[in-house]
Amino acid sequence: MSEVLGTRHLLGIDDLSAADMELIFRTADGFKEVLSRPIKKVPSLRDITIANLFFENSTRTRISFELAEKRLSADVVNFSSSTSSTKKGETLVDTVNNILSMKVDMVVMRHPDPGACIFLSRHVQARIVNAGDGTHEHPTQALLDAYSIREKLGRVKGVKVAIVGDILHSRVALSNVICLRKLGAEVMLCGPTTLMPRHARELGVLVSHDLNEALRWCDVANMLRIQLERQAGDGLAYFPSLREYSQLFGLDRKRLEAVGKQPVIMHPGPINRGVEITSEVADGGNSIILEQVENGVAVRMAVLFLLAGGMDRTAKG
Ligand code: CP
DSSP: OOSSOSOSOBSSGGGSOHHHHHHHHHHHHHHHHHHTSSSOOOOTTTTOEEEEEESSOOSHHHHHHHHHHHHTTOEEEEEEGGGSGGGGTOOHHHHHHHHHTTTOOEEEEEESSTTHHHHHHTTOSSEEEEEEETTTBOHHHHHHHHHHHHHHHSOSTTOEEEEESOOTTOHHHHHHHHHHHHTTOEEEEESOGGGSOTTGGGGSOEEESOHHHHHHHOSEEEEOOOOHHHHHHHTOOOSSOHHHHHHHHOBOHHHHHHHTOOOEEEOOSOOOBTTTBOHHHHTSTTBOHHHHHHHHHHHHHHHHHHHHHTSOTTSOO
């Protein structure tokens, strides 16, 4: 198997074949071992400069990418739109080209507009990694989620994963569906009809509007956050109240006891505690939420390392 990914950029999970994902996971296994050492650093990207461009808020992804880059000895520059000249009307391409003229090799970008990374990849020479583009995709989240399932259950193929919540606004849901199906998992999407994309079944998944049914079916329940900020942007009310949402789609100990099932519990964060999941379940014995965050660093190290492996280091820019 080739040790180089079959893609120049990671814009969406569809850029990767199942073999690419397996390569990322095996590479991440090695980096996880590095991260367990007293000195958690390797010189793999010593001559590479990476710009982290965040045009939308982030805690986990931003810190995880920055740590991954620093553990690989890359030079790192961070950009936040709230303190930049985009506030003075500069376009995305002008912003990025100005940064690239300072000899940046790779760009990790989060942006509120779906497709922003795809657009950028057509206008600049650097490798682009999508760190979340609006309601479209979040490919490294899907990779770290699948990696965490593989670590917990020993495999992804054949595992039944229920993704629960605000599917309509979730880039995590779309990337997870594509990633998990490529790896041979079965996927069920569960949520209110108002928060389910009309063509969800065309993604090759099961659809349920009954959380108990989804829990009885699944080995893994990935609980998603209600994205109130995107719902407000739509100017629409998708359900009567958070209290009602929580009663119908919130995960708590009583519900798990009632269905008689103890699935592995996941959540990409940030968690709305007491809305989609109670603290008791989020912090309980079946939760791998913090393992997801931990694995994110190793998985992102693997993605950056493998993308850089396909770069011509003699002709940067
Ligand atoms: N999971 C995730 O993308 O979290 P952040 O928005 O904090 O990066």
